[in-house]
Amino acid sequence: MKICIFGAGAIGGYMGAKLAEAGADVSLVARGPHLKAMRENGLRLIEENGERTANVVASDDPADLGPQDYVIVTLKAHSVPPVVPKMQPLIGENTTIVSGVNGVPWWYFHKLGGALEGTRLETVDPGNAQWDGFGPDRVLGCVVYPAAEVIEPGVVKHIEGNRFSLGEPDGSKSERALALSKALASAGLRAPVRPKIRDEIWVKLWGNLSFNPISALTHATLDVLCTDPGTQAVARNMMVEAQEIAEKLGVKFPIDVDRRIKGGAEVGAHRTSMLQDLDQGRPMEIDALVGSVQELGRVTGTPTPTIDTVLSLVALRGRVAGLY
Ligand SMILES: NC(=O)C1=CN([C@@H]2O[C@H](COP(=O)(O)OP(=O)(O)OC[C@H]3O[C@@H](n4cnc5c(N)ncnc54)[C@H](OP(=O)(O)O)[C@@H]3O)[C@@H](O)[C@H]2O)C=CC1
Ligand SMILES: CC(C)(CO)C(=O)C(=O)O
CATH class of the missing domain: 3.40.50.720 (NAD(P)-binding Rossmann-like Domain)
Known part of the structure; x- marks a missing residue:
């Protein structure tokens, strides 16, 4: 082989x-x-x-x-x-x-x-x-x-x-x-x-969609951004919007949003890959992790106000750094 x-x-x-x-x-x-x-x-x-x-x-x-x-x-x-x-x-x-x-x-x-x-x-x-x-x-x-x-x-x-x-x-x-x-x-x-590989894709994506851009915007590690009340709420709203999209596409989540955020916090003082990319001057995976979910929102007719806001912020952050 x-x-x-x-x-x-x-x-x-x-x-x-x-x-x-x-x-x-x-x-x-x-x-x-x-x-x-x-x-x-x-x-x-x-x-x-x-x-x-x-x-x-x-x-x-x-x-x-x-x-x-x-x-x-x-x-x-x-x-x-x-x-x-x-x-x-x-x-x-x-x-x-x-x-x-x-x-x-x-x-x-x-x-x-x-x-x-x-x-x-x-x-x-x-x-x-x-x-x-x-x-x-x-x-x-x-x-x-x-x-x-x-x-x-x-x-x-x-x-x-x-x-x-x-x-x-x-x-x-x-x-x-x-x-x-x-x-x-x-x-x-x-x-x-x-x-049902798509169900697993979404559980992983929940974290990348929210934790990664929030970390790139705040420079906070996972343990901090998942427990700070403000950023935790932003991540939660993004995940709830994503869940609505995914469920319209037939996905069944084996855990709930709060369990996923708790799992993120338990990873500890991890700098997400998007924050590492920003720090090291490498192109950021914004389209695949965040823009794609916004696109799926459009495809399924699902409003994504929090995802739209965070995407516009992280996209500008990326552009200002010349990495997006
Ligand atoms: N790293 C991690 O812990 C995790 C990563 N992932 C995902 O896995 C995927 C890969 O990530 P990761 O391994 O971190 O990425 P890396 O950047 O470490 O690996 C990609 C490699 O491909 C090389 N490359 C890019 N373009 C070409 C080309 N045209 N020809 C030959 N080589 C090329 C890059 O070289 P160069 O450096 O010169 O660009 C780099 O060495 C991503 O989608 C990521 O989100 C998922 C889970 C965890
Ligand atoms: C944030 C995390 C740990 C997944 O949620 C990750 O995969 C990343 O750093 O890209």
């Missing part, structure tokens, strides 16, 4: 190192100093129980790697549409694309059924780049739970978690999903195949 991880930074590097260490036929697409370091010295993964260096096949040119059984995309959401043409050499007749990207996935309305079947989302797939360039039938959904960081070129620090939930857009336990789940499990990762 040939697996290529496209965008092998923090999450893709973590997954790639685990797979390589387990002897999988895995290759990584990366770039710049991180790629150079991985090629020269291997990929060093620091985990709680020690650190190891994996020898990895890595390139910035997909043509070096050829058609794959699975392409696992672990780029930031806004980085994917522009590279779809460059990814084509990785795609053969039976290639599965696994979308390991936070936010509302571009394939959301594929095989959902109902009146909105096939709806495209401009915020996450401008110009239908992925819908047309990959084709939605190739897609296997994925919710990424681990936290990791590239701490220097060629070095990934795993922070916590090892679950990558997988799910077909139509909810089936397909052979391709089960085979990838097995390969990831052989590498010590948890990869359950879920019948």
Whole structure:
């Protein structure tokens, strides 16, 4: 089974190192100093129980790697549409694309059924780049739970978690999903195949939609912004608006908003990924995490006053910093 991880930074590097260490036929697409370091010295993964260096096949040119059984995309959401043409050499007749990207996935309305079947989302797939360039039938959904960081070129620090939930857009336990789940499990990762992957996407998204922009606006860590009465209320209102949208789309939340906020507070003094991006001068994932939910609000005819307000503030914050 040939697996290529496209965008092998923090999450893709973590997954790639685990797979390589387990002897999988895995290759990584990366770039710049991180790629150079991985090629020269291997990929060093620091985990709680020690650190190891994996020898990895890595390139910035997909043509070096050829058609794959699975392409696992672990780029930031806004980085994917522009590279779809460059990814084509990785795609053969039976290639599965696994979308390991936070936010509302571009394939959301594929095989959902109902009146909105096939709806495209401009915020996450401008110009239908992925819908047309990959084709939605190739897609296997994925919710990424681990936290990791590239701490220097060629070095990934795993922070916590090892679950990558997988799910077909139509909810089936397909052979391709089960085979990838097995390969990831052989590498010590948890990869359950879920019948309702969209339900899991929304529980994760609840946090990213609200905690991430609030942290970028306030520079507060999760424990603080989830317990401060003012920002907690803003997060709560955003989540309630999102819940109304999601429920119109058939999602069933296994927990309530207050439990999700409590879970965020329990993560502790974490600087969200959007705050880290702002601090480090990297483009912010505003469209995928916040704009996409506003777009779904429009699609479902659901008012999103709090989401609109926070989105306008964080978008301007991003623009002023030159990161959006
Ligand atoms: N990190 C985390 O803890 C978590 C991240 N996620 C989600 O996972 C996804 C990936 O995040 P993360 O791993 O943090 O992101 P990273 O930025 O660490 O990884 C993406 C990598 O892809 C590289 N890249 C970008 N464009 C190209 C290109 N055209 N060709 C080759 N390589 C390219 C980047 O290089 P460069 O640095 O040069 O841009 C970077 O090394 C995001 O959607 C994120 O929200 C989800 C849960 C937790
Ligand atoms: C905020 C958190 C922990 C999820 O809610 C996250 O995933 C992030 O930092 O991007």
